[in-house]
Every structure is written in structure tokens, then in C-alpha cells.
Amino acid sequence: MRATLFVTCLGDQFFADACADTVELLRSLGVDVDVAMGQTCCGQPAYNAGHWPEARSIASHTLGVLADAEYLVVPSGSCAAMMRTGYGELFGDDGGRAVAELAGRTFELAEFIVGVLGVDAVGSGLAGRRVAYHHGCHALRELGSREEPLTLLRNAGAELVQWEAAEECCGFGGLFSAKLPEVSAAMADRKLDTLPDPDIVTSADPGCLLHLSGRAAERGGGPVFRHLASVLWEAANGRS
């Protein structure tokens, strides 16, 4: 099976190790991975800010770059949701087959592993580790993916900690976090204040992780934040 990796703009710039870990993890599961070098951004920043002509321009580029992808794997629930459901809204009746086909072939990483590959355990390297999982809103509510990442973590031996705000938005929201920084920070603070002292906080979304870890750093420290791909690859690779 061949899968194309869309690393996302934030993943590329801030989670390079997690992107590399995604490649290794997928290869270890027998997937032939390629990375389209023309990729840039899915267009969601412009889309959510209401600047749809700009969003369409970026999305058109991305559709072209990914036209040959058999499967598209995205280590971000939010960007995967943009390509699966957002593009349909963005292009409406003008979207045509390219938009519909890409939507059908696009998966967030955990969704792909569990749903497409049919794998529900990637390793056992998380035994004894207390893991808090942050559900990105778009993975949860747009993609409808709640259980896949939890299944993979649990089957890797992780103890999933109860987190009151696990399904509450972290406050990133793309440009929201720069336009209303105080509200955005207060939202992150609620997530951090309710966090029950885990060994690792993980999530499938670079944006959420960047926001939460950046906020924790500003407040003077906090737990270890790692992308789901890295946590799963280490579980598979026995290094965690």
C-alpha cells in the first residue's frame, strides 16, 4: 500500500521529528510512504478567518500536489478535516471530482492506522506510562474520531489518565490565538490547570500542541508534550 504524507505547515516547522516518526511508523506497518515536495499548507488559516479567495487559492495548489495520492495521511486532525470536509464547503458545487476524491482518501494518522490498515496495536513500549490525550476538536467533531488514538495508546500499554477537559478546545484556533491572545491563553490555562500530572501529554494536532506547550512554557514549565506520532513510534520501536 502506498500513502502520501501531508506533514502540514506547523508539523513541518515545529514537529519535524514527529513527521519523521510518522514515516517510520507507517513503514514499520508495511506502508510505502512518499512525501510530496510541493506541499505547503492546507489553507485552513485563511478559510477559518473568512478569507475564502485566498483559502481557495492555497487549496487548489494542495489539490494539485496531492492529485496522485493513493491515500493521504495527515498527522493533524484539523488539517485532515479541512481537506475532508472544509474543501467541499470552500469550493461548493465548483469542487468537482478532485475535491470529492481527496476527501475520500484523506485520513488523520490514528484513523488511518486503525481504520484503513486495520491495526489496533503498534507495540507495547508505553507500559507503565501515564498518558493524557488531548482530543483536537476537528479530529473529534469533524472527523468523528475519538477512539482510534485512545485504542492505540491503550494497546501500547499506556495508562490513560482521566482529564476533565480532555475534549475541551485548547484555545488555539489558528488566527484566533493571535487575534484574541488573552482569551486563547485562558483556554489553554484551563486545560493545563485540570491536567492530572501525566508523564506525557499527547495529541494528533501540531497546532494544539504548539499552543499548549507554548503556554506551559510561558507559565514556567509543565509536563512533556509530544505528538501522537512520536509516542506511537516509540511504543512500536520499544524506545519509550
Added chain:
Amino acid sequence: MDVHSRDYAARARAILRDEPHVREAVIGATVAFDQHRERAYGEVDSDAWRAWASDVKSHALTNLADYLEEAESRLTENGVVVHWAETAADVHSVLEAVAADHGVRKVVKGKSMLSEELGVNDALERQGIEVVETDLGEYVIQLFGEPPSHIVGPAIHRSLEDIQELFHRVHGTPPHATPEDLAAAARVALREAFLTADMGITGGNFLVAETGTLALIENEGNIRLATSAPKVHVALVGIEKVIARWSDLAGMLQLTSRAATGQAVGTFVSMIHGPRRDGEPDGPEAVHVILVDNGRTGMLADEATWEALKCVRCGACLNVCPVYRQTGGHAYGWVYSGPIGAVLAPALLGLDEGGALPFASTLCGACTEVCPVRIPLHDMLLTWRRRTVEAGKAPATEGLLLSAYAAAAKRPALFRLGAAGLQLLPMAVTRRLPFLKSWLAVHGDLPWSKPSFLRRWKAGPK
């Protein structure tokens, strides 16, 4: 009421900075409300129920003119006087005339968000009429001189300590009176008001076209008293409150209660069918219903906004909203706050005043997920953002930067070069750039991957 929605950002910032106890009180109350709702939804087939409720409201709104006329006929047959009001000023005129007819000097009110929307209290007070809010939360904020901060819990931004201090000052209760003692003090004051008022003013949760039934849900009994003790009852009813059939009412009342407070049904449900009839010992001599438009027909005609008229004002979207939770409702600068407020504001106030509120969201979709009548709230917020940009009302810097970003995103080499350039900037310079400046004001330094993944991939072994 005074509207300050365009100042959302500044108001939110001020509340977070100057009134940190508000955030604590609001998070506590909304998390509890939402947990109750979640449990109550779980007790029934809430998905099926909500789909049905959405259909009931959609049907009524799709045939609104017919059902409003039917409601008017039934109400009139029931002995209710029906008034049509297009604007807040029209409502004020009707109230002024009815009050004059009955020699009204004191009014007791049941909680009504529509009355807040219309500025009814101020209008009555300008006429020299005393107005007493009788919902406990509304009574509290009336004493504080504040607008409500939540559709269902108007005083949830206030702590117990705030109310102890207020009641100590106003009612002479002990400085650390228990909630029971505070409620008892309010009860004494309100009982006096009910017995001396000439008019009761309420809203209405539903108006049944088939029977002319005005239905009201509450938990304190104050609406029951306000609609039966004074000699005149006036109900302010938005035209979107009409439903077609009597047989649909019970389901709508119960679902609204489950969504709002997690109750199977509110403690009191009043179903009003007109004034006191011959031989009946109590009830008002006259009942008036004012059917209020105030911008609603405009919303109905707009395919992108009409669904917001399905709203039953349960507050579930406020309770679950992580943005609302940080500041409470006063940041929104208007009677309706949270996701539904942000959807209604640009429709009812216009883009210049209300256009800021749809941006007070991360589009997380939690609101849409809990709405009992399936309003696609976060999709509508996005629609308003698009319209704001199309109308040229987005900040100029934002437009320029996103245009540049979009242009770069079509040229992968340039896009990566730009990112690499940003990586090389000293943090002191990065901290002065648009967007990054405000991001870095509340976050630690950017944890750049050096080099980025795609640069590594291009250079290294695959």
C-alpha cells in the same frame, strides 16, 4: 439595552485582567450545567429527540406567517389581546398604552431575554413605573445594576460572596448569610412586590398556534405568580416562538429543560389560555401578547441565518463553549452571548456592531454538538466571518498578510524560504511581527525545528 459588541476584544481582556473571579464562577457554573445536560441527554434517545425538535421548529418557521395568523386567531378567541410590534419602540408604545389603560405603577417581571433585547425596563422606568425582576438571578443583577451574563443563569458571573455583600447592604442580612437565608430575604421582598404590582411581564418559551397556548418554563414559581397575581399580564413573544401543534408542546418543553438545566422538565410549567374567566377565583383580568419582530423576519429571509430562529434559549451552547467560559456573557456586550449570541449579533445588530462576535470562537464545534434543535452554530459563525471579509470589514493587515501567505503557499520553494527566514530572525525581532507579537505575548519562544522536516527530507536519506 446598551450594545457594546464591537468592543468584544477589549471587554474580554478587561474581564480576564481585572475580574479573575468571574472566570472562576463562570467555569464552575457552566461545567455543572453542561454535566447536567449531558446526563439528561444520556437518559433518552436525545439524537432522535433533537432531530424531531429541529423539524418542529423548522416546520413552524417555514410556514411562519400562517401559524402566526392561526395563533393570533386562537389567542383572540381565548380572550387575549394580540399586538404586533416590528421594533423595540413599537413594543415600548404598546406597553405604555396598556400600562396607562390599567393605571399601572408597579410591574413584576419574569425572566425574559427578549425584554432585555428590547430595553423594556428602562422604557417603563422612564414612564415612572417601578419594575421588579422576580427571577432570583435577575433580581440579583437588577440590584447590581447589571445586564444578564447568561441566558438561563443571568447572575452566574457572581460569586456567593458578591451576593452576600449585596444582600447585607440592601436587605441587612448577616455578612456571611447562607444561600437559604439569602433566598429567604429575596422571597420576603418579592412577595411584597407580587402582592402590590399592577402588571406582570414575562416572555414565552412557546406559543402553540393550534390552541393559542402560551407556555412558560421556570423553577422558582415567580412566573406563575407574575402571570396570575397582578391584574394584567403582558407576554413578550418573539415571532419565532410559534410552534404548530399542541401535541408537540410536551416534547419541546421537556427537551428544552433537559438542554438547559438537565431536568426532565422545569419545576413549573405554565400554560396560559387567557384571562380569568367568569366564576374563576383568580388570574389576571387582562392578558396581552406582543408578537415581536425586531429583525427576525430579515433573518428568516436569509438562507444563511434563518436556522438561528430555531433557538429555544436553553443556554446549552454557552455552557459548553470554551470561549464563553473564560469571560462569561458581559464580554459580548449584548443580551445574547456565547455561540448563539455570536450568530444572532451580526444578524440583528448588523456587521458593524455585531461583526466582531463571530470571531470570538475557535470553531471547535462543541456548540453544534449539544444544540437541542440542531442549529449548525459553528458553520454559521464561519459564514459571518466570510461575510465580514467580503464586506471589507476585516482588519487591513490581516487581509494583506493572508494574501501574501496565499501567494507564497502556491510556490513551495518560496514558502519554505520564508519559513527558514523567520527561523533565522532573532526572537527580539520576531516579537515585533504582526500576529506573532500577540502570540508571543502569552506563549514561550517558538520551538522551531531546525531544519524543518521537508528540508531534511529533501537533503537526507529517505
